[in-house]
Amino acid sequence: MDESEFLAERFEAHRGHLRAVAYRMLGSLSEADDAVQEAWLRLSRSGSGGIDNLGGWLTTVVGRVCLDILRSRTSRGEEPLAGRVPDPLVSSAEGIDPEQQALLADSVGLALLVVLETLSPAERLAFVLHDMFAVPFEEIAPMVGRTPTAARQLASRARRRVQGAAPVADADLTRQREVVDAFLAASRGGDFDALVALLDPDVVLRADTGAAAVPMEFRGARAVAGQALAFQRFAQFARPALVNGTVGVVTAPEGQPMAVMGFTIRRGKIVELDILADVERLRRLNLTAL
The missing domain is CATH 1.20.140.160 (PhyR, sigma-like (SL) domain)
Known part of the structure; x- marks a missing residue:
């Protein structure tokens, strides 16, 4: 050598x-x-x-x-900018990619x-x-x-x-998955009251759709529930994933990734919801295998 x-x-x-x-x-x-x-x-x-x-x-x-x-x-x-979402680390719902283990040490959530x-x-x-x-x-x-x-x-x-x-998320992935599954079910069913019940009163939603658009930020359970209902027609395409080590979803109509959603759940309530819907950035994340 x-x-x-x-x-x-x-x-x-x-x-x-x-x-x-x-x-x-x-x-x-x-x-x-x-x-x-x-x-x-x-x-x-x-x-x-x-x-x-x-x-x-x-x-x-x-x-x-x-x-x-x-x-x-x-x-x-x-x-x-308000609503700016950093690059998420997305893994299969079954476990974190070994290459991401070092990146996720110390629970670096979104x-x-x-x-x-x-x-x-x-x-x-x-x-x-x-x-x-x-x-x-x-x-x-x-x-x-x-x-x-x-x-x-x-x-x-x-x-x-x-x-x-920066809220600290609940560590129990099984409980996180139950909350996210309930959120998706309420979104698909258009159940506004059920969505509000799953959200912390001070919940924050950030939606980053790309460099050409100003990222959006919504605060409060009713405002975020309203945005979730707007997502209703895409909720059926949501698939489970791990986003920075916590439960999240990848939305991919016809197999084409459209959004990554990262949830921060504390005491059984969703306190933050970060959505990356920038097509160019999603393409660089190489999500097709998920």
Whole structure:
């Protein structure tokens, strides 16, 4: 094995971890893969000589690349829109794809990713690297051009926003499936009262239909139940799936994926419903096998 092959082998051992970092930072699977690829290009150009901790070095590089991407979004005026849904991780209802296991560690649900989208780039970096991957603030500080104390404050501020806005889903998948099945049955039957009974009074529905349209957001049980009734004619095409590790559905009339729906269920009630209906993004998720 020559040096380049040895370096590539060492890099591959870290790829899953690096994708997990980038996915949490960016909420985009394609951009996460781009960030990981950039880390490989930088490593292949510089070599591993003088790098004592390759995993730490690569995590820092991916963090910096993701920070640049987030700042580029901001400079282009791409502020988070109400209703914007990050890329979901969709698996068969029977179990999570092994390749997604690392991406889903720490229960990274869509509800959490939506909240991360509202943080500033520096806050997101500090929170993701420290709270999710235990990177010391002394290593985070140079990335954001702050002191370690200031980096700690960034993470603390982000943590408060996450804890106040990202609901924690019930862990029981069987109970989740019962609630989602009841929701679909009520949608198919046009039963408004049954839908309201399944929804938390403060439920939030986000519907992201693509870059050309402004994402929609609806709040409150009656408003969301009304939107569910509008979905009635497509409910018959809904098939069970796991969306970021929790129960969800893929809607595919005539086998063509039209929407992915992720449910956040707490205490037996639906508290968030995130719908991705952007055809181009769905195509990149390769859902046909489901």
